Amino acid sequence: MSDDKKAISIFSEIGDLQTVLLKRPGREIENLTPDIMERLLFDDIPHLPVIQKEHDKFADALRDNDIEVLYLEKLSAEAIDASNTKEHFVDIMLDESDIRSEKVYQALKDYLLSMSTFDMVETIMAGVRKKEIDVESNHLSDLSDGHQYPFYMDPMPNLYFTRDPGVSIGHGMAINNMTYTARKRETLFLETIMRYHPRFKDSNIEMWRDRNETTSMEGGDVLILNDKVLAIGISQRTEARAIEDLAQELFEKHSSFDKILAMKIPNVRAMMHLDTVFTMIDYDKFTIHPGILELDGSIDTYTLEKSSESDDLKITHQTDLKKVLKEALGVEDIDLIQCGGGDAIAAPREQWNDGSNTLAIAPGVVVTYDRNYVSNALMREKGIKVIEVESSELSRGRGGPRCMSMPLIRKGI
Template sequence: MSEQDQVARRGADSEVGRLRTVMLHRPGPELKRLTPRNNDKLLFDGLPWVSRAQDEHDAFAQALRDRDVEVLYLTELLTETLESRDARNHAITTALAGLHLGDTLRSYLAEALRDESPSELMTSLTAGIRNDEVRGGHGLVTSLLAPDDFLIDPLPNLLFTRDSSVWVRDRVAITSLAMPARRRETQLTELIYTAHPRFAGTRTVHGWHHEHVEGGDVLLLSPGVVAVGVGERTTPAGVERLARQVFHADLAHTVLAVPIAQERATMHLDTICTMVDVDKMVVYANVADSLVAHTVTAEGAGGATEAGAADVRLRVEQPEPFLVAAAKAMGIDTLEQIDTGLDPVTAEREQWDDGNNTLAVAPRVAMAYERNDETNARLEDAGIEVVRIAGSELGSGRGGPRCMSCPIEREPLPTS
C-alpha cells in the first residue's frame, strides 16, 4: 500500500464503525515501579500483578486480531521512532525538562541517554530512571534525593492509550493531559505521530501544550458529532479550543459539551457512557438522568491556519438532557440507553468495574470485561454481541477496553 493510500485510510468518524487498526500498550516494567508510596503520585489506582495483567492484555489483543483488527503497540512504534536522531534528541530534551534535576545531573543524563539504543531509550523513557540507577552526574541533587526517588518518572498510565490521542475523521487530536505525572505520555504519543514513518503525512489538531482535553472525554457519537466531557480532567477552555479546531478543519458540525459531576466512580465521559451501535449507548444509570449537554456549533470560520481556527465564532445553546441533545445532533429519533446493572447498587458496582467502558469493534459488537455479568446480559438483551475479556488485573488501574485502546482506523459508517 502506498503512503498516500495509508494516509487516506487512517481515521475514524464514529465509535462503532468496523475497527481495522488500533494502538495498544502492553503492560511492561513501568507497572513494576508502582509501590504503595508512589502509586497515588503516579495516578494509578492499584498495584497490579504485572505478569497476570500481561496475560490478560495478550488475550485482549488476540481477541482483536481474531476480529481482523491490526494491533499496533505503542512501545514498538516509539522504539522505531527513536531510530531518528532528531526524534531521540527531542524525546531526551523533553524528558529532562523538569526543574528538579539541576544542571549537573541533567547534563549527565542527556549524554547517557544519547548513548542508549532505541530500545534502551524507549525503556528509560517509559519505565523511568531511579536515583540509585545512575552511575554519574553525582552532586548535590543526587546526594539529597533518596536512592529510590525517580529522576525520570515511570508512566504506568501508558496502558490507557485512549487518553493521549483520539482520531477525528482523518486527523489525530493530540490531547493535553491535565495531571503533570501524565504529561510525558502525550508528548511521546505526539512524537510517534509526527516522526514515525507509518504516520507520515498525518495532520494533527490540538496538542499537549494547549488547554486540557483528555481522550477519555471525547466520544465520536456519529459522523460530524463529537461529545466532550468537562470535569476533572478536561476543562471548559479545552473544549472551546477543540471545538474551534474541529469546526475550522470541517471535522464536525456539532460538539456537545457535557459537564460531569465528579464522583468516586466517574472521571472521563467514557466512564459514564460508550456507544455500542449507531443508535445505542451503554450508560451508568445512576447519573443518566442528571447528565446534560450544551450544543455547540460554528457561526463562522477563519482562514486555513490555527490562527484562523481561533476566529471561528461559536454558538452555545442552553443545556438540555444529554441523550436528547445527542439524538438531535445525530439526526435520529432516539438514542437508546442500555443501563449498567439491574439496580442502583449493582449499577454502581459494575460501573466501578468499568462495565460501561466498552470497545465497539463493529456495530452491535462490543468488547467488555467478563466480570460484569448484569451489564453484559443487558447488552445482549439489546442485541449486542459481547466479546468478553478477562480484566481482574488490567482493571486495577480503573479502565476498561475502551480506555486501553486508541482506534487508528475504522471503516466509515454508511451514509443514508
C-alpha cells in the same frame, strides 16, 4: 489519498475497527509503590506478569477480529530512529522530568543514549531508579537513599491507557495537554510518532491540538458519534474552554464536524472521563452509568455550533439527553443501557470496574471486561455481541477496553 488509505480515519465510535494503537504494560507497573501510587493516579498495584497476560489476550481478541494492532513503544522507537532524533528526544524528556542537578541530567542522558532506541524508550517509560546509575551530585536528595524519593525519572504507569494522550478525529489527531503532571510526558511519544514515523509523517494529518495547548483535554472524554457530531465530557480532566477551542479549530478548518455535544459529568475520580460512564455501542444504543444523571434523568448538555452571524460559537443548553442524541444522530429512539442494570449495588460496583467503558469494534459488537457480568448480560439481551476479556489486574488501573485503545482507522458507517 483516498479515505481507505489515510493513516488516520475515525468518523464514528462504531464503524468496523481496522487499526488500533495499544501499549503493553511494562516495568513501569513494577515501579509503583504505595507511597507514590496516588500521585501517579493509581488506586492499586497490578501484578505485572498477570496484567501482561491479560493485555496480550485483549490484543489477541482484537486480532481475532481482523484488527491491526500497533504498539506505542515500538512505533516510538521506529520514529526516533527514522528521524535520527534520539538525543533531541532525550533532551526534551529530561527537560520535562524535573531534573534539577546538572550532573544527574548528564548522567541520565549518557545512560539513556547508551541503549538501543527501543530499550531507551522502554526505560524512559519504566522510570529510572536512583540505584540504576552512579552520580556525583551536590543535591542531598540525589545522594541519600532509604527514605528519600527513589527515582530520578518518574515511571509512567498510565501509558497502557492509550486513549487519553491524543484522540483521532476524522483524518486528524488532537494531541492533548494532560491535566496532571504524572501524565504530561506521555504525549511526547505520540507527537514523535505523528511527526516522524514513516507511516504518519507524510500523510497530511490535521493536527487539531498539540501538547503545548494551555487548556486541558483528554481522549477519554471525546466520543466520535458520527461524521458530523462529537460528544465531549466536561469532566475532571477536560476543561470547558478546551472544548470551545477544539470546536473553533474544527469549524474554522472546515472539517466534516459541525456540532459538539458538551456533557457535564461529576468531577470525581470514579467518573474521571466521559467514556467511564457513557459509550456508544450501536447506531442507537449506548451504555450509561445512572450516576451521571440527575434524579429526573436529566444531564446538562451544551450543543456547540458555528454561528451564522459571527465568528463566535452558538451554544444551546438542554437537559434531555435522549432528545439531544436522537436529534444529533437522526434516529427515532435511543436505548440507554444502564451499567449494572441501575441496581443500587451492581451499578456502582461495575462502573468502578469500567462496566460502561466498552470498546465497539463494529456496530453492535463490543469488547468488555468479563467481571462486569450484569452489564454484559443486559447488552446481550439487547442484541449486542459481547466479547469478554479477563480483567483481574487490568481493571486495577481504573480503565477498561476503550481506555486501553486508541483507534486509528475505522470503516465508514
